[in-house]
Amino acid sequence: MRIDIITIFPEMFTALKSSIVGRAVEAGQVEIEIADLRSFANNKHRHVDDYPYGGGPGMVMQPEPFFLTLEHLQASDARRGPVVLLSPRGRRFSQAKAYELAKNERLFLLCGHYEGVDQRVQDVLVDEEISLGDFVLTGGEIPAMAVADAVVRLLPGVLSAESTLQESFSEGLLEYPQYTRPAEYRGMSVPEVLLSGNHERIRRWRREQSLLKTLRSRPELLPAAKLSAEEKRILLDEAIRLGIELLL
16 A cells, blocks of 8 residues: 655654554555655745635645645556545544555545645545544644554554454444553452453453443444344443443
C-alpha cells in the first residue's frame, strides 16, 4: 500500500518513522510519501491561502495547490485510491473505517488548515471527509497521522492476525483488562483465572470483562454487538445495578 499525505507542515510527520509504522515502512509493507502543498503554489511567497469570499474571519486554503499536487502524485504512480480530507466536518473515524481504508492499494490524506479548504476541492477531488471527533484542531496533520497509523497496523504482516482480532472494537466491544508480571504488586493481584492455565475459563472471563467494560464506558456500542442470550442477561443485570438504561 502507498499512503500520500498532502500538508503544509511536512516536518510534523517524522513521527511516522518510529515504532510499528516505521518498521512497516522499512520492511516494504507500506510506502508513506509526504507532499508539501507549498511546492505547488504558483506565487512568489508560496502562499496557499487567501481571504474568504463573502467576508469572515481567518483564511481559506486555495484550490489550485491541491489540484496540482494530486495531479502530480497521480501521474507519478498508477495506483489509485480514495482521497480523504481530514476535517472536523467529516464523519467520525472508526475501526470499521480503518479496515475499509486498509483494503485499498493507495490512500491520499489531505490536511486542511485555517478556516477550511475551498469547497471546489471537496466537490471535485475529495471522496470523503473524516474527523477524529467532535472537536477542532489547528490542522489536519495529527488526524492524518492517526488515520495512517490505524490503517498501517491492519495491513498484512504488520501485526499478527491474533493481535488485531482481540482488541477494542474488533467485535464491537472494548478490550478486556490486560495484566503482566509480577503477579502481585503493592498488594494488587492478577485475577486468579488468568493464572489458572484453563483456556476456556480465561476466554469466558475476558469476554465478560469486555462486555462489562463496554457497558460502563461505551454503552452505545452494545446494540450493534453480536451477543448471546446469556450475555444479554449479564449486561441487563449489571445495567440495573449501575442504574444505566440499556436497550438490546
